[in-house]
Amino acid sequence: MTLTAGIDVGAGAVKVAIVETGYCGERLRGVCFERIRRRTVESVVDQAFETVLNEVGVRRDQLDYIATTGEGDTIPWRTGHFYGMTTHARGALFLEPKARGAVDVGALHARAMRFDERGRVLEYRMTSQCASGSGQFVENIARYLGVALDEVGTLSRKAEKPEKVSGICAVLAETDVINMVSRGISTPNILRGIHDSIAMRLASLARGIKVSGTVLVTGGLSLDAGLVAALADRLRDGAAVVDVRTHELSVHAGAIGAALFGAFRHEKLAAKQPSQNSTTFSEPANAGGG
Amino acid sequence: MNVFVGIDLGSTTTKAVVLDADGAILGRGITNSRSNYDIAAQVAKDEAFTNVRFTVLRNTLEESGLLGGGLDEFWGLLTAAFELEGYLGHLDRLDVHCRDELGRGHHGDLTLPLSSALANIVKRLRDEAPDLFSPGRRARSDFFRDIAGAGFVNAAGEIAKAGGPPFDRIVGLFDKSIIPVENESDGRGFAPRLSAAFSRVTSGGTGDKAALRQLLNRAMGAELQTIRLVGTGYGRARLPFPKDQIRSEILCHGLGAHLMFPNTATVLDIGGQDTKAIQVDRAGVVTNFQMNDRCAAGCGRYLGYIADEMNIGLHELGPLAMQSHRRVKINSTCTVFAGAEFRDRLAAGDAREDILAGLHRAIMLRAMALLARSGGVRNEMTFTGGVAKNPAATAALRELVRENYGDVTINIAPDSIFTGAIGAATFALRDSVAARPVQEVA
Amino acid sequence: MSAPVQEKIPGRLGEMVAKMEALYADLDLAAVRDWKSRGQNRRAVGFLPVYVPREVIHAAGALPVGIMGGADRIEIVRGDSYFQSYICHLPRSVIELAVVGKLDALDGFVFPSICDVIRNLSGMFKLLLKDKFVHYLDLPQNFDRRLGGRFYIQDMQHLAQGIGRLTGVEVTDSALRASIKAFNHNRAAVRRLVAARSDRPWEVPTLEYFLLLRAGYLIPVEEHTALLDEYLELVGRSGRHMMDNVRVVVRGAFCEQPPLGLLRTLERAGCYVVDDDFVLGAHFIERDLDERGDPWEALAEGFMEYSVPSASKYDEHRTKGSELVRRVRDVRGEGVIFMAPSFCDPALLDQPMLAAALEKEHIAHTALKYSEDTGQFQVIREQAGTFADGLKLWSNA
Amino acid sequence: MSTQTTEKDASMLKQKEMIADHFHALAHAKKNGKKVVYTFVPGNLTELINHFGLLPVLPEINALQSGMRGKSAEYIAIAEKAGHSEDVCTYVKTDIGMLKAGNIGPTGEPLPKPDLLLLSYTGCFTFLKWFELLREEYDCPVVMLHVPYQADGAITPEMRDYVVGQIRREVIPAFERLSGVKYDEAKLRAQLALSARAEDDLVWVLESGKHRPSPIDAWFGGVYYIGPMFTSFRGTQDAIDYYRLLREEIQERLAQNLGPVTPDGPAGAERYRLVVEGPPNWTSFREFWRMFSSEGAVVVASSYTKVGGLYDRGFRHNPDDPLGTLADYCMGCYTNLNFPQRVALLESYINDYAADGFLINSVKSCNSFSAGQLLILRELEKRTGRPGGFIESDLVDPRYFSAANIKNRLESYFQMIEARRTGARP
Ligand SMILES: Nc1ncnc2c1ncn2[C@@H]1O[C@H](COP(=O)(O)OP(=O)(O)O)[C@@H](O)[C@H]1O
Numbered sequence A: 001m002t003l004t005a006g007i008d009v010g011a012g013a014v015k016v017a018i019v020e021t022g023y024c025g026e027r028l029r030g031v032c033f034e035r036i037r038r039r040t041v042e043s044v045v046d047q048a049f050e051t052v053l054n055e056v057g058v059r060r061d062q063l064d065y066i067a068t069t070g071e072g073d074t075i076p077w078r079t080g081h082f083y084g085m086t087t088h089a090r091g092a093l094f095l096e097p098k099a100r101g102a103v104d105v106g107a108l109h110a111r112a113m114r115f116d117e118r119g120r121v122l123e124y125r126m127t128s129q130c131a132s133g134s135g136q137f138v139e140n141i142a143r144y145l146g147v148a149l150d151e152v153g154t155l156s157r158k159a160e161k162p163e164k165v166s167g168i169c170a171v172l173a174e175t176d177v178i179n180m181v182s183r184g185i186s187t188p189n190i191l192r193g194i195h196d197s198i199a200m201r202l203a204s205l206a207r208g209i210k211v212s213g214t215v216l217v218t219g220g221l222s223l224d225a226g227l228v229a230a231l232a233d234r235l236r237d238g239a240a241v242v243d244v245r246t247h248e249l250s251v252h253a254g255a256i257g258a259a260l261f262g263a264f265r266h267e268k269l270a271a272k273q274p275s276q277n278s279t280t281f282s283e284p285a286n287a288g289g290g
Numbered sequence B: 001m002n003v004f005v006g007i008d009l010g011s012t013t014t015k016a017v018v019l020d021a022d023g024a025i026l027g028r029g030i031t032n033s034r035s036n037y038d039i040a041a042q043v044a045k046d047e048a049f050t051n052v053r054f055t056v057l058r059n060t061l062e063e064s065g066l067l068g069g070g071l072d073e074f075w076g077l078l079t080a081a082f083e084l085e086g087y088l089g090h091l092d093r094l095d096v097h098c099r100d101e102l103g104r105g106h107h108g109d110l111t112l113p114l115s116s117a118l119a120n121i122v123k124r125l126r127d128e129a130p131d132l133f134s135p136g137r138r139a140r141s142d143f144f145r146d147i148a149g150a151g152f153v154n155a156a157g158e159i160a161k162a163g164g165p166p167f168d169r170i171v172g173l174f175d176k177s178i179i180p181v182e183n184e185s186d187g188r189g190f191a192p193r194l195s196a197a198f199s200r201v202t203s204g205g206t207g208d209k210a211a212l213r214q215l216l217n218r219a220m221g222a223e224l225q226t227i228r229l230v231g232t233g234y235g236r237a238r239l240p241f242p243k244d245q246i247r248s249e250i251l252c253h254g255l256g257a258h259l260m261f262p263n264t265a266t267v268l269d270i271g272g273q274d275t276k277a278i279q280v281d282r283a284g285v286v287t288n289f290q291m292n293d294r295c296a297a298g299c300g301r302y303l304g305y306i307a308d309e310m311n312i313g314l315h316e317l318g319p320l321a322m323q324s325h326r327r328v329k330i331n332s333t334c335t336v337f338a339g340a341e342f343r344d345r346l347a348a349g350d351a352r353e354d355i356l357a358g359l360h361r362a363i364m365l366r367a368m369a370l371l372a373r374s375g376g377v378r379n380e381m382t383f384t385g386g387v388a389k390n391p392a393a394t395a396a397l398r399e400l401v402r403e404n405y406g407d408v409t410i411n412i413a414p415d416s417i418f419t420g421a422i423g424a425a426t427f428a429l430r431d432s433v434a435a436r437p438v439q440e441v442a
Numbered sequence C: 001m002s003a004p005v006q007e008k009i010p011g012r013l014g015e016m017v018a019k020m021e022a023l024y025a026d027l028d029l030a031a032v033r034d035w036k037s038r039g040q041n042r043r044a045v046g047f048l049p050v051y052v053p054r055e056v057i058h059a060a061g062a063l064p065v066g067i068m069g070g071a072d073r074i075e076i077v078r079g080d081s082y083f084q085s086y087i088c089h090l091p092r093s094v095i096e097l098a099v100v101g102k103l104d105a106l107d108g109f110v111f112p113s114i115c116d117v118i119r120n121l122s123g124m125f126k127l128l129l130k131d132k133f134v135h136y137l138d139l140p141q142n143f144d145r146r147l148g149g150r151f152y153i154q155d156m157q158h159l160a161q162g163i164g165r166l167t168g169v170e171v172t173d174s175a176l177r178a179s180i181k182a183f184n185h186n187r188a189a190v191r192r193l194v195a196a197r198s199d200r201p202w203e204v205p206t207l208e209y210f211l212l213l214r215a216g217y218l219i220p221v222e223e224h225t226a227l228l229d230e231y232l233e234l235v236g237r238s239g240r241h242m243m244d245n246v247r248v249v250v251r252g253a254f255c256e257q258p259p260l261g262l263l264r265t266l267e268r269a270g271c272y273v274v275d276d277d278f279v280l281g282a283h284f285i286e287r288d289l290d291e292r293g294d295p296w297e298a299l300a301e302g303f304m305e306y307s308v309p310s311a312s313k314y315d316e317h318r319t320k321g322s323e324l325v326r327r328v329r330d331v332r333g334e335g336v337i338f339m340a341p342s343f344c345d346p347a348l349l350d351q352p353m354l355a356a357a358l359e360k361e362h363i364a365h366t367a368l369k370y371s372e373d374t375g376q377f378q379v380i381r382e383q384a385g386t387f388a389d390g391l392k393l394w395s396n397a
Numbered sequence D: 001m002s003t004q005t006t007e008k009d010a011s012m013l014k015q016k017e018m019i020a021d022h023f024h025a026l027a028h029a030k031k032n033g034k035k036v037v038y039t040f041v042p043g044n045l046t047e048l049i050n051h052f053g054l055l056p057v058l059p060e061i062n063a064l065q066s067g068m069r070g071k072s073a074e075y076i077a078i079a080e081k082a083g084h085s086e087d088v089c090t091y092v093k094t095d096i097g098m099l100k101a102g103n104i105g106p107t108g109e110p111l112p113k114p115d116l117l118l119l120s121y122t123g124c125f126t127f128l129k130w131f132e133l134l135r136e137e138y139d140c141p142v143v144m145l146h147v148p149y150q151a152d153g154a155i156t157p158e159m160r161d162y163v164v165g166q167i168r169r170e171v172i173p174a175f176e177r178l179s180g181v182k183y184d185e186a187k188l189r190a191q192l193a194l195s196a197r198a199e200d201d202l203v204w205v206l207e208s209g210k211h212r213p214s215p216i217d218a219w220f221g222g223v224y225y226i227g228p229m230f231t232s233f234r235g236t237q238d239a240i241d242y243y244r245l246l247r248e249e250i251q252e253r254l255a256q257n258l259g260p261v262t263p264d265g266p267a268g269a270e271r272y273r274l275v276v277e278g279p280p281n282w283t284s285f286r287e288f289w290r291m292f293s294s295e296g297a298v299v300v301a302s303s304y305t306k307v308g309g310l311y312d313r314g315f316r317h318n319p320d321d322p323l324g325t326l327a328d329y330c331m332g333c334y335t336n337l338n339f340p341q342r343v344a345l346l347e348s349y350i351n352d353y354a355a356d357g358f359l360i361n362s363v364k365s366c367n368s369f370s371a372g373q374l375l376i377l378r379e380l381e382k383r384t385g386r387p388g389g390f391i392e393s394d395l396v397d398p399r400y401f402s403a404a405n406i407k408n409r410l411e412s413y414f415q416m417i418e419a420r421r422t423g424a425r426p
């Protein structure tokens, strides 16, 4: 049995997952999500890591592999690092075994990837210079509209006549939104308009890599049902049928994927140098587990 | 008194300026732009009118000699109390709206805890208010949203930590309620507010109350007759005025800058979401202009994101950046990424002030490109818009202009943020002069 | 995140790298000024990427100087005022360099016809630098000897005459043959470098490889050949170790060059670049040219028959896809990274065709965009890293 | 007023009919055994294509029409899905998208596949990539006609020989092979003579903009006027008839001192006379036009109406030198002029047409037009002293048409002209 941790350091939040792999397959032992909110990244990582270790009752030294992802390659005590799209794909596959594609929408960037049944990334795209398809965008708009982030999705789904958002810029769109409010457009219609415009960008990312079949939305915005619905609509009007899903643990996909790859790598390394790593494989390592 | 009004409805702030028939500035008003443009324009205009009345009042007081050497002190107390009254009025309405929100039944089990958290916060804000508005305490934002928002968030943080309802939920109340608060007018009006302020000040027993009150009433009664009003700015298309009372902000900024500094040849205006480079001739007529394209990178909002990230006020950014000795080179990126960029640089070991200095320079570099596009920097140059209030931005501008154009006089007025409104008000004045003969014939 | 710092390299190799870095960083063209000051009436002629017959400039007695933009080393103040946001970055920095006088050491400029941006830039130079020699080299896209070949020779001869007017040198056939010879030597040395790097990329890091080629754009060709030889000699003995990196081929960067930080980022993210089109003008002809016959014919043949493909050259025989596949196989590349400058129409429009060819052969590929002044590499690191992860994790799984 | 509308309709109806016939012929090309050649607008060899009885398809025109019909967004999305970058020319992407969506032409009838791609690339490198891409899709032969650039501001004998040589040795033989028709120089001369006749009328129409008020809008209206001449009708009797009708209608308006007719009816008083550089936007064409017409702004001359030839600068197809004249035509189009030439041309328009100012509409798609336009702006301001304006949009990508932004700039620009005209008032 192998016990590994994945730490996903994002622009907006730190996510940690603990995974156990063994004869009975892969088991997610615990997760933790901590928004950074103007704190130093190190302190947030430490806190999140401690929290989840306590929760699942595991000590640091019992971990076989600590895998980082996202901006986590600055964490000195990691065992190894995997890049964001590698881990999100793997995490998505874990959460939704049917998925062959994932769209990850984080605070600043959005990514789309297509992968095979083992989680091997076949193709991917991500946004770069411009934040117009990102979580931060939604956060700003929500703030303008006075809507809490976790209500955004519900409200957006109530839209009857979504308002078209013309501009591309996430900053100028704030003014657009003010205009809409002053024209008496309802909050749901505005939100859905915003969601549609983000979804359009995401869909073009996803289409660019020809996703099809089941696609899991991961990252922070997976919690936003309105965006997920908008994306599903957008991807539906193409030729290929795309089944867009989300999972309550979607936001942890990166961390989960990192932990799983940590295990994968650990086993590969162990196979290469069995003597050195043998202790890690001994039964007592399991003591803390449940 | 006949007055001419200019309103500049910016993407971030709305400004109003009142002129008399000779073109002298009588008053200025500013508020943050909000979803209801009519209200924003109205509030700015009210503020400007209040400003006019205060000017009148001050003159009256001086003439009366009633307070002698105590005038300045009394004046300080009265203006502070007046602001405090305004603040408290807003706070009342914030309280009401928050309660309404709680009453809507979305909050389930949290309704009660949220309600008591709210009561706690409002009480706190009330208690802290007099101190915030005591005379001599400057350097705070001009806007209720910012002042109350900061206090609210801080208090919410403490309450949440002490086992109260979750932080997000408490702050959510504020976010929801601030919009209606901003979108309804003050209700109370100038006179009652001044009167309440007066009572506050005189409760201590300063001077001859009755005589003072009489003077006050006279000043408040002064009739202000708006002859003509011109609107401009980002939101001008939505202003509730007829088309002939609307001017492009380019023209207004050009003219405004010319009026403030008659030798102006080049104008740079950096607002919240747009940057304009304007060339004017000797009469203040625009001969060329360039604006940023559909990307808001490098505008004032960029600094807003940084201030948010650092949890400090906009006015504190510049002074902090000025402490830098080793500027970090930054290629200005997306406004939304500003916070992340800042955090990244911190993580890479750069000092706060050095990063800030780099960010300010990056913004100014973008402005330099626009300036070059519009025909370069000519002597003299006037820098306007909200960002001109930021000393690090102006320092970066001076440096870049010197490096690229040599010795050029750069004008920055303390009230540069009103430039567009001054231009608009002057157009109002000129239009009415030009229109009069036509009306007589007709 | 800021670009990772390169560790110091000891010894003579370190000195050489430092010298190349200094050449790279020298936006004022001190090396060119220095060369000019060492002789009477010396002239230097700048050229833009890619397909420029440097032999002609050389034979006309001028120093050919490659202009590759300003990378991330200059602040663009005026350049942006000439170009909208949706035009690639290179012309901004070139204009910036020109208008602030950093190209003053150059007496003339050659603009090869590789895209509309460079084409229009030639006209802008005509308007802005009225007293300089500006030549637009209209490379033939018709590869028939009697048509395109003839036109190209006429065009090169115009160029030779133009430079000749600057230097007072007439380009004779024998002078041109001598130039071809000098460049043949250089081409051979570059081929050795290219081969060494694809063989042992850990010995020749991308950064040094790039700087080496780049140096050839600023110093006389004979010196550059010597520099290449010495470098190869030294790295062969440097004892640099191999890392667990994947071998990738990079395409699209033939014109605007990626910043150094980006090159480092690629390696840090786990990629050895074993073949690329950086500084392509330094090795666009992959073999020696005829040194005995008509030298103009030899040069024309060089471009028309033996020049490497790029998005700027018409793919007459529809072979660019198979060429790329062959190249990937030759250098044992595990995948291809398409890395084009933002808004570069030729490179970006080429990609889907090349990608299709790779897909047919099941060669992995990915695409990144950059500009010469890209300052943030997270996105690039993540994309390149994911690509490397994919190849690495699954290599023998 | 009503007579005027019907008269206007005559030329418009004629053009509509010509276009409909052409697309109908295309739709039935294969059935009727007709061979199809795809080629580009600038410097097109229409007479030669018609000469061999081949049918021309101009993908740029299809892209433009897709933009006007509101289809381009969808097509661009399809092309981006197929791996095309957001950054590149949207004409290409619209065309590729249309192809992948079934190749339905602007009239709703299907377009035939090409039997040959004539890659005559005048003034734009993207053309080269475009046909390389189409070659991948259609797997058909390509003829390259490399048209050299007027780098030094003139067409040299070498350039002319090069182009004539390519036409003679490569284009004509390829057409002969494809059509089975022999090249007949006498016939081509006759065609070219017809071209020249219509060209005279087109020039007359374009130059009517010198009149005050201008009876035409030489940009928004101009794009309709150049249609037949720049596309597949040059050298046909239809084109001659069309331009004759058009000329008569405009003559009528001139006589009555009327301004242009806009989609919303006759234009109001002429307040601003403008020279415009750059192509228009097609996706919001009417809205865009309205931003001008509602302010009384009329475009009196434009460079876009010269992308298919600088007839107003004296060029006519010359029957006496058939291949030479085709070569000159290829090399003489606006985007094949070098910068000093472009600036000089615009400068003369500003003066000759007594413009109050000039405006650049910079389109994101087109590097050929856009790269360096800001220098053109500056040079023109310097040389003419008249105010320049600058707006940005795209040809067919609606994502790059920000109405509010453009309106804001235009209004500011017009007000600036007004303010400069009236000078400072007390
Ligand atoms: N409940 C929620 N509903 C909608 N969006 C949310 C919610 N919680 C978080 N988010 C969004 O998720 C983003 C953070 O996502 P994450 O994937 O963690 O980003 P990163 O990895 O870049 O830090 C935030 O910017 C926020 O917009």
Ligand SMILES: Nc1ncnc2c1ncn2[C@@H]1O[C@H](COP(=O)(O)OP(=O)(O)O)[C@@H](O)[C@H]1O
Binding pocket: B009, B010, B011, B012, B013, B014, B033, B234, B270, B271, B272, B273, B274, B299, B300, B301, B302, B303, B304, B314, B315, B316, B318, B385, B386, B387, B388, B389, B390, B417
């Ligand atoms: N007190 C201040 N100190 C420093 N900067 C300020 C201050 N007030 C406003 N700003 C800057 O000015 C910008 C708003 O400028 P403003 O001219 O009001 O914009 P607009 O006209 O678009 O509404 C803000 O984004 C901020 O960067």
Ligand code: SF4
Binding pocket: A129, A130, A131, A132, A168, A169, A170, A171, A172, B294, B295, B296, B297, B333, B334, B335, B336, B337
């Ligand atoms: S358009 Fe807006 S969101 Fe995009 S880079 Fe510019 S400022 Fe950022």
Ligand code: SF4
Binding pocket: C088, C089, C090, C091, C114, C115, C116, C117, C118, C255, C256, C341, C343, C344, C345, C346, C347
């Ligand atoms: S980067 Fe591309 S578009 Fe730009 S100049 Fe070079 S080849 Fe032309």
Ligand code: SF4
Binding pocket: D060, D089, D090, D091, D092, D123, D124, D125, D126, D127, D365, D366, D367, D368, D369, D395
């Ligand atoms: S780049 Fe310009 S000329 Fe070339 S195809 Fe695109 S729009 Fe046409």
